[in-house]
Amino acid sequence: MSTDFKITSWASKDGEFRRQASSFRDHISSAPDAQFQPEKGRYHLYVSYACPWATRTLIVRQLKGLQDIISFSVVHWHLGEKGWRFAETDENIPDAGPDDLNGAKFIRDIYFSVNPDYTGRFTVPVLWDKKLKTIVNNESSEIIRMLYTDFDGLVADEYKNLNFYAPEYAKQIDEMNDWIYDTIxxxxxKSGFASTQEAYEKNVLRLFEALDRVEDILKKSDGPYLLGKTLTEADIRLFPTIIRFDPVYVQHFKCNIKMIRHDYPVIHKWMQHLYWDIPAFKDTCNFEHIKKHYTKSHTQINPFSITPVGPVPDILPKSE
Incomplete structure (x- = not known):
């Protein structure tokens, strides 16, 4: 998964970017016959702080009090010719380092160790089983749902009843996830990787129509969250995109019709509340990794790999 390999080659012939389906789709379960049982110390997450999909898993890991149960490794922020790589110790990349678990140099090494004939993209997150030395799952939307309840026999009591996909909200969450995923x-x-003007304009207009819709939903909400007074998966899945919007997507992906901080006051307040008031959101957000990844990895989009200084600050304090 190179970037000099042409990031825009991920677009189809019509100029549209279409995301590849994940390949590893097993599940952790406490069912007696389950291959992957919930156990303390057995599982490991390979993530990138730059990747919004991987960030979801780190947010839920912390929200559910799983820090001492599931370990994790962070790759270098740069996505190069061979895909995500691990930072060397002497590089001094903050919050990233070597793969001390498997000794891999690249995320692709993890994939090939499980399937030498693997031909898909080498994506993060990766949920790794230390006991069986295999990949359980590399689909973030499925990984986070495993974390909601499957480890409840191991977490402290205060975390046991935290289910961000509770049955009474499931239908609303699914409906919201569907259009938020596609359009936001x-x-x-789809806007940033479009290779035709037509594809770009179609998708960027749909993006801002969807942001307008989110603004209206939050405005009418009877609480600080998308579905009212309860934090749900819908908020968790939307946040990583919104927190990256002004610092990266506005300029790098040409999503510049509006900015969150200036044009979406209710979304902005929602984002600030999650970031400043709930540690799991702030602690898993690394703006250095985020900004450097996009601007220095996508050389077709940004040939000189210059990272913009602004906006300053990356996120405004709650008082502003």
Whole structure:
């Protein structure tokens, strides 16, 4: 997964970017016959702080009090010719380092160790089983749902009843996830990776129509969250895109019709509340990794790999 390999080659012949389906789709379960049982110390997450999909898993890991149960490794922020790589110790990349678990140099090494004939993209997150030395799952939307309840026998009591996909909200969450994923989470990529003017304009307009819709939903909400007074998966899945919007997507992906901080006051307040008031969101957000990854990895989009200084600050304090 190179970037000199042409990031825009991910677009189809019509100029549209279409995301590849994940390949590893097993599940952790406490069912007696389950291959992957919930156990303390057995599982490991390979993530990038730059990747919004991987960030979801880190947010939920912390929200559910799983820090001592599931370990994790962070790759270098740069996505190069061979895909995500691990930072060397002497590089002094903040919050990233070597793969001390498997000794891999690249995320692709993890994939090939499980399937030498693997031909897909080498994506993060990767949920790794230390016991069986295999990949359990590399689909973030499925990984986070495993974390909601499957480890409840191991977490402290205060975390046991935290289910961000509770049955009473499931239908609303699914409906919201569907259009938010298509038009916002993936919409920024469909705008930024479009290789024709027509594809770009179609997707960037749909993106801002969807942001207008989110603004209206939050405005009418009877609480600080998308579905009212309860934090749900819908908020968790939307946040990583919104927190990256002004610092990266506005300029790098040409999503510049509006900015969150100036044009979406209710979304902005929602984002600030999650970031400043709930540690799991702030602690898993690394703006250095985020900004350097996009601007220095996508050389077709940004040939000189110059990272813009602004906006300053990356996120405004709650008083502003």
């Amino acid at each position: 989470n993936n919409g920024v990529y």
